[in-house]
Amino acid sequence: MDCCGLLTLQKEPVPLKSIEVELEVRDHVATVVSTLNYENKEDKPLEAVFVFPLPGDAAVCHFSAQIGQTQIVAEVKEKQKAREEYDDALSSGQQAFLLEESDESPDIFSLRVGSLPPAESASIRLEYVTELAVQADDGLRFCLPGVLNPRYQPQGSEGAGVQVTSVPASLVPYSLSFSARVSSPRPISKVESNCSLDPLQYLNTDQTQATVKLAAGHKFDRDVELLIYYKDAHQPTAVVEAGQASAEPGSLMGDPVVMVSLYPEFPQSVMSSTASCGEFVFLVDRSGSMDCATNNTEQQETRISSAKDTLLLLLKSLPMGCYFNIYSFGSSYEHIFPKSVEYGEKTMEEALKKVEQMKADLGGTEILEPLKHIYSQPCIPTQPRQLFVFTDGEVGNTKEVIDLVKKNSGSHRCFSFGIGEGASSALINGMAKEGGGHAQFITGTDRMQPKVMQSLRFALQPAVEDVSVTWDLPKGSTVTVLSPPITTIFQGKRSLIYAQLTGQSSEAAEGCVTVKYSLAGHPSENQLHFSLRPAEDTGLIVHRLAARTLICLLEMEAENNEEKEEVKKKVVQLSVQSGVSSSFTAFIAVNKDNNKEIQGPLLHRDIPMAGLMGFAATPCCLRANISSFSPGLDYYCAMDDSEDYEVDYGNPLEFEDTSCYRALPDEEFPPAKKPPRDPLLQLVSLQKASGCWLLDPALAAALGKTNEEVEKSKPEKASSEVWATILALIWLHGFKMDAKDEWELLAAKAVSWLSAQKAPSVTECVEAGNILLGCSVQKTALGL
Incomplete structure (x- = not known):
């Protein structure tokens, strides 16, 4: 194939051959073990670099490499030290492996496999644990990201952004196998997926254990999503996990840790009265990538058209007397009204006319500036602000965005929607978590509208106030809460609390946790009694999730703290002790048993990910200078005249050679036929x-x-x-x-x-x- 920029397609073999993923789900917690199998078929030693996504709140807790009979288990070290150790190992002819989280976004990792000699194979084992989010229909959602779209790095922002080599799904040169084992105290009613699965196999008669596998021949054109449904999903639970025997008593890893999962139920009398006030601010992504199809169905509805239909439903469903405004953004941003206006026939009609004209024509994905503008607007008395954000999440400065939402969390609630495959889970979940709202993902054949209307129902629910959590433990036991304080509670949505238990108590002892809150002026409380006897064989999952929770809190503190170095030291110390990754640490493994020095210069090989953006999937010109394109013109790739490849102006990817692109005047594009309206x-x-x-x-x-x-x-x-x-x-x-x-x-x-x-x-x-x-x-x- 004639190509002008995509390294991995220039007849150079990709050293990653296969990925095997084993998922174990226990109730609402998932442990994921990924094995990446590498083989160097070239005649020189090489270094392979793989940049890939993981769930944004995953606690990466194990990384090891198997070369022949030798297994090397990686250690967690401060990031700069780990990088230096990796470079030193390579320059002295040793094999080394480095796994690190991106500085800009906690859901992107890079894996460097260094000094893989000719004809040598290596298996990399990567393990992480994560909580599963509850969906609107009570399903628990697990997502294995299979797609990494290029993230837009705004001009002038810190960091160089993440360099991703993207190829069309059909050209991903390695295979994926995926199997899951699910167990729960409650029966498993069903497991669904956006990918083809082999039938669910129950392992016992009460249907509390089951296995399921991804059907062979998975195409890398979507993330692998599992939705797991239990009977009586809304039972509160508490799991107490014993500390690590080798860890120091009094430390997080040495003491028992409890994970409490609560599902507050609101009185029906309160739920039937929805609020008739509020300031509803809708922020819609209009970057070029929003012109992509929402899913892989034949209808090919675009993300922007789905967002427009959703805005229609939202605007018709708002209560009279509330206030609203609609913002849209790309490289710049626009608003329909200079400030939020009262909702009525005239303002609704004006907004709908503007929505109808919206196109995905505003360039890159710069979400920070419109957010700053929204937060700079004074709040309207007695009208609580509710922010709805719609984006395909291809943002490079994730941490800056989440930090801004957190700073303004006292003045609003933020509901976020990730549209399409590859949306950043760190961005979507992070905005909702810090903004006290709810996150939803629209992938596969999902319709956006029901998920968004579910969130509007949450927004119209009376706000929960004065939340307090109290613990009642036997004499001699104390509790240190590790989770951030609960500030928002929605009907039927889970609240998770992690806490460290210190001191001695008799094995038969029982603890109690009580959540009190005020709802529409009515005091309410939910109570859970639990045994303090540690659960058997939990493999330190709860400790690692608790450590990740604490690390995220400290990382956020480090962003806004004058004593940044002190906070950073705490994060590094906790990360090393718990073996859980952070933005300030990395996993490093060096093969010191390798007697032979590896000779010769290393060849560098980037492992490609599937990319779903219109032009990231074109097999030519992956890196060109986008500034050589003119705004407002459509371009096509003329390297292969048998097919036209469109490119979106304003996309973050750099192209090495623009000479193969030619502009097409508008009249050469026949207007697309509008599908009949639903x-x-x-x-x-x-x-x-x-x-x-x-x-x-x-x-x-x-x-x-x-x-x-x-x-x-x-x-x-x-x-x-x-x-x-x-x-x-x-x-x-x-x-x-x-x-x-x-x-x-x-x-x-x-x-x-x-x-x-x-x-x-x-x-x-x-x-x-x-x-x-x-x-x-x-x-x-x-x-x-």
């Missing part, structure tokens, strides 16, 4: 801000009837708006119950409007509407 969105688009519908030909068309049929069927005493609104509600209940999550809030608004009308002919309207639309929806089902 009937649900068609109906929703006609609803007024107040909640009602108007009786007109557009409504009749959306209902699949003629205007004459709709007019003729109207009961005589009914007003046009009441009749139109009841028809819309019957249609939603009769034909779109499978999408109820998407329209439930706007239907509730319509019911409130109808109730306020005190219309005399509601029963007649429901009966006539059912006859006209061929439905049998009861009046009570409509909420009337």
Whole structure:
């Protein structure tokens, strides 16, 4: 293949041959063991560099290499020392292995395999533990990132960014095998995935243990996502784990650690009253990569079009009397209104017109500046600020962004949405965690709308205030809480607490933890009693997750602390003691048993990741200077005239040779045919801000009837708006119950409007509407 810049396609073999991943899930905690098998088929020694993603909150806790019969287990050391040790080993002809977290983003790691002699093989074993997030439908989500999209590094920001070699999924030159074992105190009802799986195999009759495997032939065009469903998922639990025998008593690793998982339940009376106030700020990514398809289905809906449809539903579902604004960003940012405005028919219509015109045409992904602008706006009294962020997460300055959200956490809640494969889990989860909101990922064939509406329901829930956590332990035992204080609680969402237990207590002793809070003025409490007897055979998972939690807190402190060096020392000390990676440390392994020095200069080989961006998947010109392109023109690759490859202007990747690109004038691109609009969105688009519908030909068309049929069927005493609104509600209940999550809030608004009308002919309207639309929806089902 003629290529002009992609090293790994220039007939040079890739030394990584296969990746084997074994996942063990115990309740809501996952242990992942990845084995990377390398082989040097070249005639010179080489150094292989692999940059890859991991879940953002993963605690990497083991790294070792097997060369022939020799196994070398890596140690955690301060990052600069580890790099120097690695370089010294290579320059003296020894084999060495270095694993380190990116300085800019905690979900990107680089693995250097140094001095692999000709015809030599090496197996690298990497282990990490992570908590599994609870989804809106109570599934636990595990994601093995298989895609690393280039991260946009804003101009002037610190750090050089992460250099990623991307290839199309079909050209990834190594294989992946993946197997999972799931066990829980509660039965496993099902395991789903966005990839093809072999059937779930239960290992016992009560279905509390099961195994599942990825079907052979996995294509690297998506992350591997597992959704695990348990029966009675919302049971609170506590696991006490004994300390490490070799560790010093009184240290984190030497003492027992408890992990408490709580699911607060709110009174139904409070849950039924959603807030009718708030300032809703929507921040939408319009960088070039948002023009990519949302998923791999044949419809090829783009990320930006899905975001626009979602904004329509959000704007129709907002309560009257709230405030709102919409920002969009790329290399620059725009806003629809200079400041948040009161929600009403006029402002809603103005916003929808602007949303309809949105395109993915604002260049790179610079999210920091619009966030700074939003936070600089004064908050509106009695209108709590709720920020919704939609992005495909290809951001290089992740830590700066999360830090900014944390600094402003007292003034708002942040709900974040990662769109498409390869979205940064560190960014999406980090913003929601520090902003006291909720994170969602939209991948595979997921629809964005139900997930976003779930978050809007959370945003409309009454805010929980005055949260306190108290512990009751036997005499002689004390507790040190390692987790950050709980500041937000949502109905049915898990709150995790890690705590170190010090002192002696009898084996039969019991502890108790109580969470108290105030909800809409009502005091509430949730209590959990647990045995202090340590669980058997947990492999220090809880200790490592607790260490990672504490490390993240200290790292954040180091960003904003004048005594940065002191805090950094604490992180390095904790990281070394616990064997868990941090941004200030790295894993280093040196093969000191190697008698033969490895001779000759090392060849450098970058291992490619699958990249899903439109042009990252073109097999030519991976590194060119993007500044040689002109804004506003579309380019295609002319190296291979059999196919046109488009490139997005403003993308962070550098291209080595732009000579193979030619600009195409706009008229050479025939306008794309617009797919017919989803009937649900068609109906929703006609609803007024107040909640009602108007009786007109557009409504009749959306209902699949003629205007004459709709007019003729109207009961005589009914007003046009009441009749139109009841028809819309019957249609939603009769034909779109499978999408109820998407329209439930706007239907509730319509019911409130109808109730306020005190219309005399509601029963007649429901009966006539059912006859006209061929439905049998009861009046009570409509909420009337």
